[in-house]
Amino acid sequence: xxxxxxxxxxxxxxxxxxxxxxxxxxxxxxxxxxxxxxxxxxxxxxxxxxxxxxxxxxxxxxxxxxxxxxxxxxxxxxxxxxxxxxxxxxxxxxxxxxxxxxxxxxxxxxxxxxxxxxxxxxxxxxxxxxxxxxxxxxxxxxxxxxxxxxxxxxxxxxxxxxxxxxxxxxxxxxxxxxxxxxxxxxxxxxxxxxxxxxxxxxxxxxxxxxxxxxxxxxxxxxxxxxxxxxxxxxxxxxxxxxxxxxxxxxxxxxxxxxxxxxxxxxxxxxxxxxxxxxxxxxxxxxxxxxxxxxxxxxxxx
Amino acid sequence: xxxxxxxxxxxxxxxxxxxxxxxxxxxxxxxxxxxxxxxxxxxxxxxxxxxxxxxxxxxxxxxxxxxxxxxxxxxxxxxxxxxxxxxxxxxxxxxxxxxxxxxxxxxxxxxxxxxxxxxxxxxxxxxxxxxxxxxxxxxxxxxxxxxxxxxxxxxxxxxxxxxxxxxxxxxxxxxxxxxxxxxxxxxxxxxxxxxxxxxxxxxxxxxxxxxxxxxxxxxxxxxxxxxxxxxxxxxxxxxxxxxxxxxxxxxxxxxxxxxxxxxxxxxxxxxxxxxxxxxxxxxxxxxxxxxxxxxxxxxxx
Numbered sequence: 001x002x003x004x005x006x007x008x009x010x011x012x013x014x015x016x017x018x019x020x021x022x023x024x025x026x027x028x029x030x031x032x033x034x035x036x037x038x039x040x041x042x043x044x045x046x047x048x049x050x051x052x053x054x055x056x057x058x059x060x061x062x063x064x065x066x067x068x069x070x071x072x073x074x075x076x077x078x079x080x081x082x083x084x085x086x087x088x089x090x091x092x093x094x095x096x097x098x099x100x101x102x103x104x105x106x107x108x109x110x111x112x113x114x115x116x117x118x119x120x121x122x123x124x125x126x127x128x129x130x131x132x133x134x135x136x137x138x139x140x141x142x143x144x145x146x147x148x149x150x151x152x153x154x155x156x157x158x159x160x161x162x163x164x165x166x167x168x169x170x171x172x173x174x175x176x177x178x179x180x181x182x183x184x185x186x187x188x189x190x191x192x193x194x195x196x197x198x199x200x201x202x203x204x205x206x207x208x209x210x211x212x213x214x215x216x217x218x219x220x221x222x223x224x225x226x227x228x229x230x231x232x233x234x235x236x237x238x239x240x241x242x243x244x245x246x247x248x249x250x251x252x253x254x255x256x257x258x259x260x261x262x263x264x265x266x267x268x269x270x271x272x273x274x275x276x277x278x279x280x281x282x283x284x285x286x287x288x289x290x291x292x293x294x295x296x297x298x299x300x301x
Numbered sequence: 302x303x304x305x306x307x308x309x310x311x312x313x314x315x316x317x318x319x320x321x322x323x324x325x326x327x328x329x330x331x332x333x334x335x336x337x338x339x340x341x342x343x344x345x346x347x348x349x350x351x352x353x354x355x356x357x358x359x360x361x362x363x364x365x366x367x368x369x370x371x372x373x374x375x376x377x378x379x380x381x382x383x384x385x386x387x388x389x390x391x392x393x394x395x396x397x398x399x400x401x402x403x404x405x406x407x408x409x410x411x412x413x414x415x416x417x418x419x420x421x422x423x424x425x426x427x428x429x430x431x432x433x434x435x436x437x438x439x440x441x442x443x444x445x446x447x448x449x450x451x452x453x454x455x456x457x458x459x460x461x462x463x464x465x466x467x468x469x470x471x472x473x474x475x476x477x478x479x480x481x482x483x484x485x486x487x488x489x490x491x492x493x494x495x496x497x498x499x500x501x502x503x504x505x506x507x508x509x510x511x512x513x514x515x516x517x518x519x520x521x522x523x524x525x526x527x528x529x530x531x532x533x534x535x536x537x538x539x540x541x542x543x544x545x546x547x548x549x550x551x552x553x554x555x556x557x558x559x560x561x562x563x564x565x566x567x568x569x570x571x572x573x574x575x576x577x578x579x580x581x582x583x584x585x586x587x588x589x590x591x592x593x594x595x596x597x598x599x600x601x602x
Contacts, residue, residue, distance in 0.1 A: 063364050068560065096402045103397060103428065106477040125426040127404065176407040259369065 007043035007085035010035040010241060023153055024146055026227065026235045035241045036281075039085055041288070047081045051290040055260055058082075058291070062099070062256065075099035076134050079249045082285070084138065091145035093176060097133040098249060100125040102257040119263070121254060128168040128199060131275065134250060135243030136169035142242045143234040144177060157182035159226060159233040161219035164196030170236050171203035178204060184226075184233060186210050186219040238274045247275050248282030255283075255292050262292045267299040276300050308344035308386035311336040311542060324454055325447055327528065327536045336542045337582075340386055342589070348382045352591040356561055359383075359592070363400070363557065376400035377435050377550045383586070384546045385439065392446035394477060398434040399550060401426040403558040420564070422555060429469040429500060432576065435551060436544030437470035443543045444535040445478060458483035460527060460534040462520035465497030471537050472504035479505060485527075485534060487511050487520040539575045548576050549583030556584075556593050563593045568600040577601050 010019040014033030019025055028035055048054045058079070061072045071077035071089075075098020080087055101122045110118045126133035140158060147155035158181060160170050167185040174183040185200050189211035200207050212218025220237065227235035236243065255262050262283075268276055279298065286292050311320040315334025320326055329336055349355045359380070362373045372378035376399020381388055402423040411419045427434035441459060448456035459482060461471050468486040475484040486501050490512035501508050513519025521538065528536040537544065556563050563584075569577055580599065587593050 063368060067364060096404060101397045101426075101428075106479075108480065122426075125402075125423075178407075179409065 005086045005088075007040040008037050008087075011038040021142070022146075022150060024143070024155070024231060024234045026224070026237075026239055034239060036277075037084070037241045037245050039083075041285075044082060044085050045289065047085060048289065054289050054291050058256060070094065073099070074137070075253050076137055076246050076249045079252055082252070082289075083245045083248050083282075087141075088145060088149075091141055091148065093137055093141045093144060093173060095127045095133070095137065095173065095176065097126045097137055098253060100253075102254060119254075119258075121250065123250070128165070128172045130165040130169065131247065131250065132165045132169035132243075133172075135238075135240075135246035135274075135278075136166075136173050136236065138246035139234070139236045139240050139242040140170070140173040140177075140181070143236075144180060146234070147180060154232045155181075155234060156232040157184060157234070158236045159184040159186075159223055159230075160236045161186045161216065161223040162192070162200075162237075163188065163216050164192050164199075166237065167205065167207070168196055168199035168203075171200040171205035174205070175203040182206065184208075184223075186223050188212060188215040188219050191215055238272055244274055244278045244281070247278030248285075250275075251279040251282040252286055252291075255286060260292060262294060262296040265297040265299055267301070270300045273300075306387045306389075308341040309338050309388075312339040322443075323447075323451060325444070325456070325532060325535045327525075327538075327540055335540060337578075338385070338542045338546050340384075342586075345383060345386050346590065348386060349590065355590050355592050359557060371395065374400070375438070376554050377438055377547050380550045380553055383553070383590075384549050384583075388442075389446060389450075392442055392449065394438055394442045394445060394474060396428045396434070396438065396474065396477065398427045398438055399554060401554075403555060420555075422551065424551070429466070429473045431466040431470065432548065432551065433466045433470035433544075434473075436539075436541075436547035436579075437467075437474050437537065439547035440535070440537045440541045440543040441471070441474040441478075441482070444537075445481060447535070448481060455533045456482075456535060457533040458485060458535070459537045460485040460487075460524055460531075461537045462487045462517065462524040463501075463538075464489065464493050464517050465500075467538065468506065468508070469497055469500035469504075472501040472506035475506070476504040483507065485509075485524075487524050489513060489516040489520050492516055539573055545575055545579045545582070548579035549586075551576075552580040552583040553587055553592075556587060561593060563595060563597040566598045566600055568602070571601045574601075 006021055010025055012028035012033040012035055015031040017030050048057050060066050061078045066072050071092050071094035073096050074094040077092055077094050103120045103122050105118045123131040143155055143158055146153055158170055158174055160166050171183050174181040183205040185205045185207045187209050189209040210219050227233055268279055270276055283295055287295055307322055311326055313329035313334040314337055316332040318331050349358050361367050362379045367373050372393050372395035374397050375395040378393055378395050404421045404423050406419045424432040444456055444459055447454055459471055459475055461467050463486055472484050475482040484506040486506045486508045488510050490510040511520050528534055569580055571577055584596055588596055
């Protein structure tokens with residue numbers, strides 16, 4: 001299965017250059033800019049359809065007879081032809097991430113807050129207990145795809161710097177294919193919660209605590225240097241654009257949860273804006289496919 | 302809606318006496334024995350059907366068009382006609398408990414353990430993060446039913462003694478109807494995890510820490526005395542047979558998750574044997590209805 005069947009590529013948001021997905025790129029090789037995955041939208045429309053057809057297509061994967069087929073019980077991979085059209089099914093690694101509850105707070109509480117209805121998306125229900133389980137399976141599956149289809153790359157594992165959630169997710173997903181991937185994690189010395197440190201260690205990652213004066217930022221700098229020197233370890237920190245792809249599914253899942261009626265507003269923490277980028281990108285493309293007929297407002301704080 | 306439409310009653314496992322569900326009973330009023338809910342099995346078969354019909358009935362509630370109707374997105378109330386036939390729908394309180402992931406451990410780990418396949422039922426994915434969210438909504442809904450249909454009982458709230466999970470579940474469910482129910486919790490002083498204590502407090506329960514020489518057992522004794530003197534506070538500790546009813550759904554959900562093919566074995570912690578009783582009872586009745594054609598073995602440790 002070669003790159004010719006893949007209907008997506010990497011695009012630099014600064015210089016606009018395109019790169020076929022036949023090797024691992026953390027940033028743009030030309031200008032070091034951020035990369036984002038871009039799709040052949042015509043191919044997506046041909047596979048998924050638009051409007052009612054697209055809604056039926058996705059509803060069938062989640063609720064219909066197709067729900068029983070791996071990996072449709074994943075709230076991420078359910079959307080594979082939408083977020084990563086043509087990605088080879090046999091390279092997919094899924095741990096039933098996503099399809100988390102959209103929890104409605106009680107009427108009296110919504111009223112106290114001056115709202116008609118308020119829902120909370122329970123992203124902690126995923127395998128490593130954070131929303132990072134949406135992006136990580138895509139990044140790890142893509143590493144597995146590159147390793148298999150491009151053996152010349154010599155991919156041996158994944159690497160990341162982390163204060164907790166990222167390393168937990170990287171460790172759990174690579175543990176499932178420990179026959180093919182090892183996982184290297186740098187954490188800032190004494191600046192990570194025990195529970196999160198234990199997650200990475202319990203799943204067999206090689207964890208190194210670094211007593212760097214710049215804390216996490218220092219670890220991040222070191223792991224980027226490491227990954228540049230050792231391209232056989234795919235860097236799965238948040239600039240990895242495959243993670244953004246997976247995170248696009250949270251907004252898509254919310255509108256599906258609500259029967260394709262978008263909420264008036266979606267509120268999301270900003271962080272480094274990766275999740276916000278993913279949310280917006282997913283919703284804009286959902287509107288383009290007429291899965292939804294209007295965009296919700298976004299509150300990002 | 303009176304008791305005549307309810308196709309279930311309380312039965313004492315010691316003296317065998319029956320009690321219609323028109324008041325709250327924590328133990329047998331005649332001999333203080335444990336009560337269990339017993340159903341009119343013919344009524345259940347009339348509503349749910351048997352064999353393929355019963356499977357289709359339940360699958361439609363979970364996956365079919367009916368999934369969108371409250372409270373079918375609950376892994377507990379989905380089974381309402383099976384576990385509590387005739388229970389009035391408008392008394393049901395659901396927070397989307399259950400329908401948790403049945404997580405498959407990686408092949409290499411199953412192999413290391415000498416197993417073909419190993420699944421873990423992720424009960425922590427429920428609202429208060431424990432399996433207590435299966436029994437508690439049934440106990441709380443039944444308190445709401447009794448309060449509404451038998452105003453002479455003067456029901457004001459619920460009460461429990463707890464080292465954590467029970468009070469978290471009691472607090473979260475009663476918080477949703479704080480217009481009708483208050484929640485009183487006794488915890489052993491300094492013998493409860495902060496996170497669990499905060500759950501009960503955050504959901505507005507009245508929490509009292511008791512420095513009793515017998516710890517939790519002392520708290521349990523005190524709350525039983527309190528509930529005996531104040532029957533307007535329904536005691537929702539584990540002897541409350543409505544909680545067992547809700548917990549029956551975990552085994553039912555597992556066999557539904559597996560396409561009605563029971564696993565060879567189900568392993569479950571014993572604790573005070575309430576959950577084990579519920580699991581067995583649910584599976585035995587599932588076999589009686591021909592939802593499954595054989596019983597799995599049980600490992601209870």
